[in-house]
Amino acid sequence: MVTKKSYNVQNWQGGYESLREEYDYWIDDIEGEIPPELNGTLFKNGPGLLDINGHKIYHPFDGDGMISRITFTNGRAHFRNRFVRTQGYIEEQKAGKILYRGVFGTQKPGGWLANAFDFKFKNIANTNVIYWGGKLLALWEGAEPHKLDPYTLETLGKEYFDGILSEGEAFAAHPRFDPNCEQDNGAPCLVNFSIKPGLSTTITIFELDTTGKIVRKQAYSVPGFAFIHDFVITPNYCILFQNPVSFNPIPFALGMRGAGESIKFQPNQTTKVIVIDRKSLNSRKGENNKRIKILETNSGFVFHHTNAFEQDSEIVIDSICYETLPEVEPESDFRETNFDALKPGQLWRFHLNLEDNRVKRELIESRCCEFPCVHPLKVGRNYRYLYMGAADAATGNAPLQAFEKVDLETGEKQIWSAAPHGFASEPNFVPRSHDGDEDDGWVLGLVYDSTHQRSDVVILDAKDLDKQPVARLHLKHHIPYGLHGNFVNKVFINS
Ligand code: CO
Numbered sequence: 001m002v003t004k005k006s007y008n009v010q011n012w013q014g015g016y017e018s019l020r021e022e023y024d025y026w027i028d029d030i031e032g033e034i035p036p037e038l039n040g041t042l043f044k045n046g047p048g049l050l051d052i053n054g055h056k057i058y059h060p061f062d063g064d065g066m067i068s069r070i071t072f073t074n075g076r077a078h079f080r081n082r083f084v085r086t087q088g089y090i091e092e093q094k095a096g097k098i099l100y101r102g103v104f105g106t107q108k109p110g111g112w113l114a115n116a117f118d119f120k121f122k123n124i125a126n127t128n129v130i131y132w133g134g135k136l137l138a139l140w141e142g143a144e145p146h147k148l149d150p151y152t153l154e155t156l157g158k159e160y161f162d163g164i165l166s167e168g169e170a171f172a173a174h175p176r177f178d179p180n181c182e183q184d185n186g187a188p189c190l191v192n193f194s195i196k197p198g199l200s201t202t203i204t205i206f207e208l209d210t211t212g213k214i215v216r217k218q219a220y221s222v223p224g225f226a227f228i229h230d231f232v233i234t235p236n237y238c239i240l241f242q243n244p245v246s247f248n249p250i251p252f253a254l255g256m257r258g259a260g261e262s263i264k265f266q267p268n269q270t271t272k273v274i275v276i277d278r279k280s281l282n283s284r285k286g287e288n289n290k291r292i293k294i295l296e297t298n299s300g301f302v303f304h305h306t307n308a309f310e311q312d313s314e315i316v317i318d319s320i321c322y323e324t325l326p327e328v329e330p331e332s333d334f335r336e337t338n339f340d341a342l343k344p345g346q347l348w349r350f351h352l353n354l355e356d357n358r359v360k361r362e363l364i365e366s367r368c369c370e371f372p373c374v375h376p377l378k379v380g381r382n383y384r385y386l387y388m389g390a391a392d393a394a395t396g397n398a399p400l401q402a403f404e405k406v407d408l409e410t411g412e413k414q415i416w417s418a419a420p421h422g423f424a425s426e427p428n429f430v431p432r433s434h435d436g437d438e439d440d441g442w443v444l445g446l447v448y449d450s451t452h453q454r455s456d457v458v459i460l461d462a463k464d465l466d467k468q469p470v471a472r473l474h475l476k477h478h479i480p481y482g483l484h485g486n487f488v489n490k491v492f493i494n495s
Contacts, residue, residue, distance in 0.1 A: 364408070
């Protein structure tokens, strides 16, 4: 059976044009009404440049980080975007050409394996943006964060957390915000990790208190090479999936391939599920590995997890899994992606039994999906609702064009689609109040509108996600497909 596609590739490609300009304006082209009680700021990060002065980059993950900020205040909304002034961005803009070898590209020649493991790359600050301890930080998993002014988005320099992080030390782009940390007497805390891959891999866990100080930091060693982009937390554990991949350093060392191209998915190997006891963060050197457990399962490849929680003697984890890792072919252009040839991301639930070390799993959503999020107070806790980007069609692999809500209790699913001309990205859930229902709030999403070569900020009612948006804010320009961001309950505006 031949079904009509919900998209065409030329339309999708338009969302990978660079955005060179930096804007600063009140949004006045609005359909519907911005809820007056929606106050705060949505920060998003992603590759703003997909070329350097016309020289195309090989992979969007290598694109320079650009922050987009949408501030909601008393029924109005303001937009501002600004590139992170990383050293690489400044140098390349001045030179008008590509000077750095990207992790997923092939530019800089030579290089030695050790450099790869030290991530001596251009720190492109393009993966996530968080506001924590009074600091706005642009994150990239290979190196230290860049600190920005939340009012002007000006780049203030690199962040080392009072010297606890050393120069060039990695700090992942996927921190988790524990709403209620036992070790901090119930105050919220930020938990993050970093990876130093090699023949064995060092995983470092960081915990930051509400003032932005690193209060706990501990390194753990696990066997084998690891490529880990995201993790999950519960009140007692950090859980990381060590994907079944191998790293072939030879072509990389010879400068023939980027590091990202040298990672090979090993479909016949199991995924290692690394469970770290958060209490062991305080233990002395030498005894910390006693508090780490490694279980095995089949998960395919995982970039993103949704959430995790403890239930009796189990840890439950919801993750987006790919049957195979889409390999980055040398010299290939990501703009020519053949979606039909790739496997979709699908939502699975894993049950880790900590008594017999067995893992069970079940498929929750087979529709192609990515970029999940949950209510901020449900992080690490038993929860009912999740939101994510999804394909328009129920089967097959396709670009994200919709937002989907899943009720994990009843199995009910709601979908709002921007197909055929619109393309979706990561949604963010914003609760209406602190004590409302778990789905009482809004889902905010950026939708690329290929007909008008612009992006919309879409506000959906999370209780009725499949209804028409509460409001659709038309920007004056497009925003290239982004990665991650966060909503902050604080109004940041500079005009
Ligand atoms: Co990510």
